[in-house]
Amino acid sequence: MQVEAHALNTASVHLTPLPLRVVPSPEHHARHKAQARTPGGDVDFLTGLASRARFEDELHRSLEEIAAGTRQGTGVLFLDLDRFKRVNDTLGHAVGDDLLRLVSDRLRGELHPDDVLARLGGDEFAILLANAPDPVALAQLSQRLIDLVQRTYLIEGHVVHVGTSIGIALAPQNGVSARELLRRADLALYESKNRGRGAFHFFEDEFESKALSRRDLEMQLRKAIVLRQLAMFYQPQVSVETGAITGFEALLRWRHPERGLLLPGDFMLLAEEIGMTLPIGEWVLRTVCAEAKKWPDNLVFAVNVSAQQFEDTAFAASVERALSKAGLPGHRLEIEVKEDVLLRNDPSVPETLHALQRMSVRVTLDDFGTGVASLSQLARLPFDKIKIDRSLIAMESADPRNRAIIRAVSALGQSLGICTHAEGVESLEHLQRVRSDGCHSVQGYYYSEAVPADQITQLIDKLKHLNTSTE
Amino acid sequence: MANDLYRIVYCSRNLIDEHSTSTTHDAELESILNASRVNNRSVDVTGALLFNREYFAQVLEGPRTPVETTFERIQRDRRHGEVTVVENGFAGARDFPEWAMAHAAPASGQMEDGICATLQLALLQPSANGEDVLLLMKDLVIQD
C-alpha cells in the first residue's frame, strides 16, 4: 500500500484559525506551568521530545537572557507536517504515532544538542535554537530538515510520505516577547504552507498585513455566494478529430468588488480553511448543471472537484441532487478530480467513482503528469478521461521525454478505453503535436480562454468559423 | 508478521560528489559496502547494491523490523537523495541469501545505458517498474 502525503500543489486542509493558534491564553499557560511541575510534564510522551510547556519555559528564559544582555539572540522554527492527517486516517493511529516518532528522530539528528526540539501537539513541532542564529546557516538547516522529513518512511509494511513546511522568527529582530515571536513564526509557517508547502520562510513584516487582508477576504468570501459575486466561466473542449466543440470546462471565478476577477488559486485555500469548500462546491454543481441544461445534448460540462469534496461521503448524493434539480441527464456532466484523490487509499474513492458512473456521470483525472499518479494506478480506477497537464504540453522544446509520457498515456488510455485530453494547447504547433501523440481532445488559448456564460453562443460561432477556415 | 521475510527495492540518486570533499567517490562506496556488510549481517538482512555515478538501487531482504530499521538509517544518509521505493512486500524466499550486501556490478562499461534507463524509469513510475529493477540486480549479481 502506498500513501503519498507529500507536497502537492493542490490546496489542502489548514484548519486551525490563524494567527492565534500557538498563542496560549493566560489560563492555558498557567495550566501548562502546573503540568510542568508534575513529573513527565516536560516531556511529550509519544516522541520523548520536549513538551509545549517546556518549550515555552525555555523560550521565556532565552528571551529574559536576551533582555539582560547575556544572550545575543535566538530563533524559533515552527514545523508542521503536510498531509499527516491523511496518514492517520488511512493507515491508523498506530502508524501515525510511529511516523511522529521517526520524524522526531530525523529532526533531532540534525540539531545541536542544546537546541530544544518540542512537539507542540498533533503534527506540530517547534525548535528553539541554542545559539544566536546566522540566517544563512539557518536557511541551510531548514532546507535539510525539509529534505529529510519528506524522504520515504517504511512503517509496518507501509510506504509513507509526508512533507513539512517551516516558519522562522528571530529574536530580538522579530520580537522580544514570547507571544509575538510565536505568532510571527506561525505567520511565517502559514506563508510556507500557502506557497505550495515543503518550503521555509523567515518572518517578514508584510506577513502581518497579509494576515489582516486574509481576515478581510475571509469575511467577504463568507458573503460572496449570497451577494452573487461567484460566477462560472466556460472554456471549450474540442475534438482533435473533428474540430467540433465537445463541451466546456466550467471554471470558478470570484468577481471581487475591489480586487477584480479572482481565480480559484486566489481564494480556494482560504475557502478550505474556513470550511467553505463544500457549500461553494454545491453552488458550482447547481450552477453548472443549470447552465448545461440550456445547451444541446451533445455538449458535456466539466466541473472541478477538490479532494476534500470528493472524499465527502455525501458527494455522489449532491451530484444527484444537482442533476435532478436542473433536469440534466448524467451524461452531460463530467467531474474532474486531481491526482491527490487517487492517493487517498480510502474506500470511499472507488465507491464514489462507481456511484457517479451509475448516474452516467463521467470522471476525468485532471493534471496528469504533474506528480504522483502512476500508470498502474490509472488502470485500477474507472476513469473516463485523462487530462494531460499543460506543463507537459507547453514545453517550448517539445521535450522528447514529455512526448514519450504523452504517448505512453495515450496508448494506455486506448487499451483501457480512456480518452486522453491535452490542456494548455496554445498554438497550431501544439495541436499538431498532441494530435500525433494520440490525444483525443484539447483545450487551451488556441481555441479560447474561459468566457462568461453569456458569451458561450458567440464562442461557438467563432469556433465554427475557425473550423471552416482551417479546413 | 513482523518477522516474516520482507523485501524492499528502492532507487535513489547518487549525491556523493556533492557532499564528499576529501574522500573519493570510490572510497565512499567502499565504506558504504563495508558498513552494510557488518551491520546487515548482525540483523539477518541480506541484499544487493547497484550503483553508478548517477544512481543507486538496493534490495534489502530479511525480517521486516530490521529491514525497516536499516532502511530508515539509509534513508537519512545524505550521500543519496530522491529515494524511491519501487517494490515492497513479503517474499517467499531470499534472492541474495549469500550476501549481507552484494555489489551488483556491471562488467566495466557494459550496459551502462540500459541500467540508467531502467533506474530512470523506476524513479519516474515506481510502482510500474519495481520488478524490472529487481530482475536487473539479480542478473548482475549472478554474473558477478
Ligand SMILES: Cc1cc2nc3c(=O)[nH]c(=O)nc-3n(C[C@H](O)[C@H](O)[C@H](O)COP(=O)(O)O)c2cc1C
Ligand atoms: C545507497 C546506500 C546504501 C546503504 N546501504 C546500507 C546497508 O544496507 N546497511 C547499512 O548498515 N548501511 C547502509 N548504508 C549506510 C548507512 O546510511 C549508514 O551510513 C551506515 O549504516 C552507518 O553505519 P555505521 O554506524 O556502522 O558506520 C547505505 C548508504 C547508502 C548511501
